[in-house]
Amino acid sequence: xxxxxxxxxxxxxxxxxxxxxxxxxxxxxxxxxxxxxxxxxxxxxxxxxxxxxxxxxxxxxxxxxxxxxxxxxxxxxxxxxxxxxxxxxxxxxxxxxxxxxxxxxxxxxxxxxxxxxxxxxxxxxxxxxxxxxxxxxxxxxxxxxxxxxxxxxxxxxxxxxxxxxxxxxxxxxxxxxxxxxxxxxxxxxxxxxxxxxxxxxxxxxxxxxxxxxxxxxxxxxxxxxxxxxxxxxxxxxxxxxxxxxxxxxxxxxxxxxxxxxxxxxxxxxxxxxxxxxxxxxxxxxxxxxxxxxxxxxxxxxxxxxxxxxxxxxxxxxxxxxxxxxxxxxxxxxxxxxxxxxxxxxxxxxxxxxxxxxxxxxxxxxxxxxxxxxxxxxxxxxxxxxxxxxxxxxxxxxxxxxxxxxxxxxxxxxxxxxxxxxxxxxxxxxxxxxxxxxxxxxxxxxxxxxxxxxxxxxxxxxxxxxxxxxxxxxxxxxxxxxx
Amino acid sequence: xxxxxxxxxxxxxxxxxxxxxxxxxxxxxxxxxxxxxxxxxxxxxxxxxxxxxxxxxxxxxxxxxxxxxxxxxxxxxxxxxxxxxxxxxxxxxxxxxxxxxxxxxxxxxxxxxxxxxxxxxxxxxxxxxxxxxxxxxxxxxxxxxxxxxxxxxxxxxxxxxxxxxxxxxxxxxxxxxxxxxxxxxxxxxxxxxxxxxxxxxxxxxxxxxxxxxxxxxxxxxxxxxxxxxxxxxxxxxxxxxxxxxxxxxxxxxxxxxxxxxxxxxxxxxxxxxxxxxxxxxxxxxxxxxxxxxxxxxxxxxxxxxxxxxxxxxxxxxxxxxxxxxxxxxxxxxxxxxxxxxxxxxxxxxxxxxxxxxxxxxxxxxxxxxxxxxxxxxx
Numbered sequence: 001x002x003x004x005x006x007x008x009x010x011x012x013x014x015x016x017x018x019x020x021x022x023x024x025x026x027x028x029x030x031x032x033x034x035x036x037x038x039x040x041x042x043x044x045x046x047x048x049x050x051x052x053x054x055x056x057x058x059x060x061x062x063x064x065x066x067x068x069x070x071x072x073x074x075x076x077x078x079x080x081x082x083x084x085x086x087x088x089x090x091x092x093x094x095x096x097x098x099x100x101x102x103x104x105x106x107x108x109x110x111x112x113x114x115x116x117x118x119x120x121x122x123x124x125x126x127x128x129x130x131x132x133x134x135x136x137x138x139x140x141x142x143x144x145x146x147x148x149x150x151x152x153x154x155x156x157x158x159x160x161x162x163x164x165x166x167x168x169x170x171x172x173x174x175x176x177x178x179x180x181x182x183x184x185x186x187x188x189x190x191x192x193x194x195x196x197x198x199x200x201x202x203x204x205x206x207x208x209x210x211x212x213x214x215x216x217x218x219x220x221x222x223x224x225x226x227x228x229x230x231x232x233x234x235x236x237x238x239x240x241x242x243x244x245x246x247x248x249x250x251x252x253x254x255x256x257x258x259x260x261x262x263x264x265x266x267x268x269x270x271x272x273x274x275x276x277x278x279x280x281x282x283x284x285x286x287x288x289x290x291x292x293x294x295x296x297x298x299x300x301x302x303x304x305x306x307x308x309x310x311x312x313x314x315x316x317x318x319x320x321x322x323x324x325x326x327x328x329x330x331x332x333x334x335x336x337x338x339x340x341x342x343x344x345x346x347x348x349x350x351x352x353x354x355x356x357x358x359x360x361x362x363x364x365x366x367x368x369x370x371x372x373x374x375x376x377x378x379x380x381x382x383x384x385x386x387x388x389x390x391x392x393x394x395x396x397x398x399x400x401x402x403x404x405x406x407x408x409x410x411x412x413x414x415x416x417x418x419x420x421x422x423x424x425x426x427x428x429x430x431x432x433x434x435x436x437x438x439x440x441x442x443x444x445x446x447x448x449x450x451x452x453x454x455x456x457x458x459x460x461x462x463x464x465x466x467x468x469x470x471x472x473x474x475x476x477x478x479x480x481x482x
Numbered sequence: 483x484x485x486x487x488x489x490x491x492x493x494x495x496x497x498x499x500x501x502x503x504x505x506x507x508x509x510x511x512x513x514x515x516x517x518x519x520x521x522x523x524x525x526x527x528x529x530x531x532x533x534x535x536x537x538x539x540x541x542x543x544x545x546x547x548x549x550x551x552x553x554x555x556x557x558x559x560x561x562x563x564x565x566x567x568x569x570x571x572x573x574x575x576x577x578x579x580x581x582x583x584x585x586x587x588x589x590x591x592x593x594x595x596x597x598x599x600x601x602x603x604x605x606x607x608x609x610x611x612x613x614x615x616x617x618x619x620x621x622x623x624x625x626x627x628x629x630x631x632x633x634x635x636x637x638x639x640x641x642x643x644x645x646x647x648x649x650x651x652x653x654x655x656x657x658x659x660x661x662x663x664x665x666x667x668x669x670x671x672x673x674x675x676x677x678x679x680x681x682x683x684x685x686x687x688x689x690x691x692x693x694x695x696x697x698x699x700x701x702x703x704x705x706x707x708x709x710x711x712x713x714x715x716x717x718x719x720x721x722x723x724x725x726x727x728x729x730x731x732x733x734x735x736x737x738x739x740x741x742x743x744x745x746x747x748x749x750x751x752x753x754x755x756x757x758x759x760x761x762x763x764x765x766x767x768x769x770x771x772x773x774x775x776x777x778x779x780x781x782x783x784x785x786x787x788x789x790x791x792x793x794x795x796x797x798x799x800x801x802x803x804x805x806x807x808x809x810x811x812x813x814x815x816x817x818x819x820x821x822x823x824x825x826x827x828x829x830x831x832x833x834x835x836x837x838x839x840x841x842x843x844x845x846x847x848x849x850x851x852x853x854x855x856x857x858x859x860x
């Protein structure tokens with residue numbers, strides 16, 4: 001994975017930059033010791049590492065504004081960082097950059113149950129948002145699996161999803177407003193506690209822009225009342241093609257489950273062993289969850305199980321207690337961890353039309369055999385968001401490269417059947433070089449034109465999202481203002 | 483007038499345009515702009531529809547009537563419930579999906595299901611230089627590159643001419659019912675709607691008509707048994723706010739919501755019509771300040787429709803507001819004197835102008851529609 005060569009001129013000005021940053025931040029918020037900057041050398045895509053020149057931890061919107069103004073004047077690239085849980089390398093530094101971490105901004109600023117919103121600082125973790133409102137039985141809907149650790153800032157940057165998007169949507173559908181600092185230090189307020197932001201939908205384009213348009217310091221989020229209850233049903237099938245057809249039939253029938261999760265044999269066995277979830281021995285497993293009152297749940301599950309029976313399941317098990325529900329979910333939720341126990345793995349995130357599931361699963365199996373690597377599949381089937389897990393051995397020379405090559409082929413397959421490279425993890429550096437497989441050069445130009453407007457000097461997270469040759473002319477760093 | 487029959491023709495027309503273009507679909511929103519009319523109603527047809535994947539891809543000039551027919555056959559619908567402007571605006575013609583998306587037109591169900599922009603999966607459009615650009619696709623989750631899909635929704639044709647849109651569709655509900663809570667003033671009404679929307683009973687519409695005896699309307703949709711259960715629970719919850727009446731007949735309930743969606747109570751009445759998107763709890767005090775001849779509240783109070791005498795500067799009347807006010811219907815020349823869209827803070831206005839300049843460098847698309855009348859200093 002190529003990254004731009006660090007600018008020696010910027011590196012030479014480190015001392016001046018640090019001195020200026022110390023004028024606006026407390027000493028412990030400016031990390032410039034070479035050993036200490038190591039803590040910021042990577043995110044959850046740990047195959048790539050590079051300590052930044054400096055890391056800063058501002059505690060307020062004003063401090064973020066001061067930092068960005070200085071970096072703008074000094075023409076130093078800035079890489080924003082939430083909690084560093086990106087699987088795509090979204091927060092990977094370059095050696096000549098300033099990492100701007102929002103971890104110290106983690107206050108809940110306002111909770112309003114009447115208007116059903118919560119306003120938070122962007123360093124707050126996803127799960128803490130729900131934590132702040134659950135005493136009144138409310139919750140924040142997007143639930144990425146890293147929700148214990150990931151920050152709202154990163155959720156907004158990557159437009160994060162989760163298992164329950166089929167019903168509740170992703171971050172962009174639950175974000176009402178932001179306070180954001182532009183690269184030149186200007187603070188802007190977009191949207192608020194009202195439902196639709198006025199003017200052009202700037203909020204829509206900021207969400208998912210991978211920290212390239214501005215640094216979000218506060219967010220107004222929609223909160224929802226928890227349903228009366230939820231209950232999953234577990235279905236096992238002898239054939240993943242049949243499981244795929246069952247998903248499509250459930251959706252067509254007019255019941256809209258809150259989640260439909262899929263696991264293949266490798267993931268079923270591994271996570272069952274790990275979590276003792278009591279999963280059946282079969283080729284494909286679905287977990288379908290519905291919400292409502294007990295009677296509503298009964299009615300919906302009876303329709304869903306009726307459909308499942310038509311597909312000859314080897315197992316059809318409706319949860320009969322909260323303990324049983326937890327057990328059914330436990331295996332699914334620990335799937336990544338379970339796989340991680342037996343192997344190194346790379347988690348992909350391509351999304352496909354639901355109808356293509358059987359074909360894509362078959363092709364992934366074939367491609368894995370061609371590359372000599374095992375691939376497990378565990379994903380959100382209701383919305384076609386796949387998570388193929390390619391197993392490899394990091395200690396074996398050439399294995400990572402082979403794994404990446406297979407990953408690229410699988411993602412291209414996702415695009416070719418009408419899907420996309422990434423459903424919820426973001427492009428970062430991981431899928432950057434595949435962007436031209438999905439988009440024509442003119443399509444990427446249109447996207448880069450947006451960055452030109454928000455960040456004309458291309459200083460914010462500049463080496464991400466777009467293939468380096470496509471963005472090269474824009475990334476020519478201007479000389480620092482004297 | 484120029485009429486394109488397909489995307490390539492549309493692109494050619496834009497590329498060879500010599501002056502401003504007024505982009506038009508069904509023309510039902512009564513927006514008159516300077517420039518040659520670029521008619522998109524020739525770009526029709528369902529290009530792809532997969533009920534099992536809840537996805538629909540259509541050319542931008544396809545009428546909502548045709549889309550509704552196609553989706554109804556599979557018992558599905560556009561869940562964002564787009565408004566039909568014809569009665570309010572006194573216009574004719576057939577609303578097109580391109581127009582709906584360009585205006586991000588969403589109805590009462592927006593409060594629960596989301597807005598038009600939330601259901602938009604992908605777009606193809608012609609930029610100001612005549613290039614065809616695509617963004618998004620036809621899958622439900624897509625974070626590949628910047629989200630120009632949402633940027634195009636609600637850009638009112640100022641950034642590009644839509645040629646094709648992909649949408650997420652949803653199953654039609656088996657039935658619906660509406661609870662009416664009578665005898666409410668605006669304050670009680672918003673409190674009642676907040677209670678309903680803050681309940682676990684999945685309210686899909688919450689509106690208030692201060693006339694008709696001050697009636698709050700709360701809609702519930704789903705299968706029959708569930709609708710019965712939830713209206714029962716909601717009746718218990720809302721009993722303290724006023725006199726409860728239940729409209730259990732699905733057709734009658736649907737007619738009520740069509741009336742809210744299309745602001746039928748303003749139809750045929752004189753004056754300007756404004757649409758305010760606000761924080762629901764601010765709505766009662768704002769309504770006082772508006773001093774309108776007629777009001778209708780939707781979205782639990784978050785959307786206020788106001789009818790005021792022609793040329794009233796409603797924004798000046800209400801003062802600073804957390805939200806925005808749009809002039810939807812004005813008398814002749816009204817939009818030349820008052821900004822149609824709410825002026826934004828200077829840095830946001832500068833970003834918007836910058837985006838227009840990049841997407842449409844010659845400034846030919848719907849000139850003047852979204853720019854403020856008074857240039858904003860930065």
